[in-house]
Amino acid sequence: MCILQSIIIAGKLDLPSFSTKDIExxxxxxxxxxxxxxxLDSAYNSIEKTFQGKSKFVTKVNIPSMVALFLNNSDQxxxxxxxxxxxQNNKIGDAYRRYCIGGNTKKDQxxxxxxxxxxxxxxxVPESSE
Structure with a gap:
């Protein structure tokens, strides 16, 4: 599912939710x-290069957001x-993790x-340095 979500994000496709039915x-x-x-290939290669070896952060919930981050910012x-x-430094309830509850596939999540x-x-990263 995370690959399909990543394709939707990279392709800027619009859909009502990220549920299996809507993605199909x-x-x-x-x-x-x-x-x-x-x-998508470029973003996945960047993720692989960033997390060489095993990382608990590279999960089906996190990958689509990492894809978007690589695609939306020029300084890889x-x-x-x-x-x-x-x-290594994320905190429960921060701007990202508050949306990670249970790997929810609702569009707003x-x-x-x-x-x-x-x-x-x-x-x-301050804007002036991007």
């Missing part, structure tokens, strides 16, 4: 563009540094994770 409908109605797959090295730091991780990144 999106993929029946839309063709995945090669550019979307290239972006800073994103990688932030993710390494955040994976998934986008809350994406936006929350971006907000934490923005606080970590």
């Amino acid at each position: 409908a999106i993929f029946k109605q839309n063709e995945i563009e090669d550019e979307t797959l290239k972006l 090295e800073k994103v990688s540094t932030f993710l390494q730091w955040y994976s 998934v986008w809350g994770r994406v936006n929350g991780l971006q907000a934490l990144y923005n606080d970590f």
